[in-house]
Amino acid sequence: MITAALSRLLGGTMVLADCDVDAANLELLLSPRLLQTTPFMGMKNAVIDPATCVLCGECEARCRFDAVEWREGTYHISPLRCEGCAVCTQVCPVSAISMQPRQTGEILYSETRRGHLVHARMIPGAGNSGLLVHAVKKTALERDGSCELFLIDGPPGTGCPLISAISGVDAVLVVTEPSVSGLHDLQRVVTVCRQFRPCILVAINRFDLDLEKAGEIEVWCRRENIPLIGKIPFDPAVIASVREGIPVTDAGPAPAAQAIQILAANLEQELKQCGKQR
């Protein structure tokens, strides 16, 4: 929601990437016009040829991901569990297993009012979301690398999709909430981000739901020398605008919209600073 609003408010030429590929939502707010779809091939998966298989069970014994299943008198590889390591092809005495390419999603290239949007649809349950994040970013840089701003909507968490999304960026804006969970997750994300040395900035969403916790987050940011550049109030106008399929900043002068405008102005200032440091 904040990324969508920022895309409207930040100046200059821009390319957008929705790197929350597990649950991509930017398209719900930016009414993109789809220009091109490209299939995304994830890791290859092992496939057993039942005609050649002698049912020795060596693959099942050696697979560390429990991907080999015994079903209806024969062995199968579960595509949900297979991590594509190919150990089974190595240990199969009769070469009954081969690695087959598999489509695990698609990359979409679209046009929005504020520039091109690269987004993705991952087949639910498919692995490799970190790889897909990388492919989304690569597509954006290849096609629109000359833009002044590359705005990425990141995934939650601290694992491979997040690491893939933040690697190589100049600045990370971490959006948190005023709760014990919000502060705890913020601290974890910041620890991971610091390993990549970008400028780190924080905004608190729905900050007025717990002013005390919001204050605690503010104190923590100050102590860690992280600029807190936005505080967005809880505002029913946000949900209303999401239901309309537009960023809240397009919907008129709601309190949350005003707060995001201030956030955008602060962000532009900070980005100039980040640029100088680099």
Place this chain on the structure above:
Amino acid sequence: MKLAVASGKGGTGKSMVAANLAFTLAWTENITLVDCDVEEPNLHLFFSGHEEERDVTVPVPVIDESACNHCGKCSEFCQYGALTVLPDRVLFFPELCHSCGGCTLVCPKGAIHEAPKRIGTLAISHPMPKLKLITGTLDSGSPHAVPVIREAKRVSVRDPEVILDTAPGTSCPVVEAIDGSDFCILVTESTPFGLHDLQLAADVVTKLGIPAGVVINRSDGKDDETIRFCVDHDLEILLTIPFSREIAAIQGKGDLLCRARPEWQKEFAALALKCRALAGVEP
């Protein structure tokens, strides 16, 4: 019964549902609550108690340079690009390694063995007499959540009543956490984001063949689209929790709805009964 709590979207209230269910049920029966959201585990914030912690490790290759002849077979085989063989040494990139053991199998000189590498921790506590909390935590900067989830589940495998809180999303960490469950609660909120991501999560549980139902959280009463989706997809709405600043503040402070407002315990007890009935499990 193994009961998973999942959602496509982050921040819908999975942990809240899992924690309140466990808190309510643990007055009368032994409950194991497993935090499988190892990238951002939160359940321990709602329960106090002494934690026993231990490391979660994965096997990674160690190259014996004196035996290695730099033939490059390991690097050729590794599907993840975790090994690069130079004319005089082998470079290993642990963050790319999936610990499959393939390199040790293909090395013609037997120059590769495996050694454990820490990627996270497991903490076990007993915040209530009948409640065991298992928290998996991924080390920061480690990309591989799945082995930590697998270990957290392995520790609880013999426990009769297990509630698993999963990561948001629909990719490998979610599949790993909910696979093998008897039932899955999908937590959503009644926004287009919530609905969009509920559809993806419902798709995952269908693929895994796990029966599921829906909890609508932070409802502002405009749930028509979510209700329609659930009716169309044969998903029962098990509980609707309204949006209220009071509930938000209770959780914000690290308290539990059912602890601060005990009248909610009967709602969560009813939720558990519905899940058991739909999963076909005797209480």
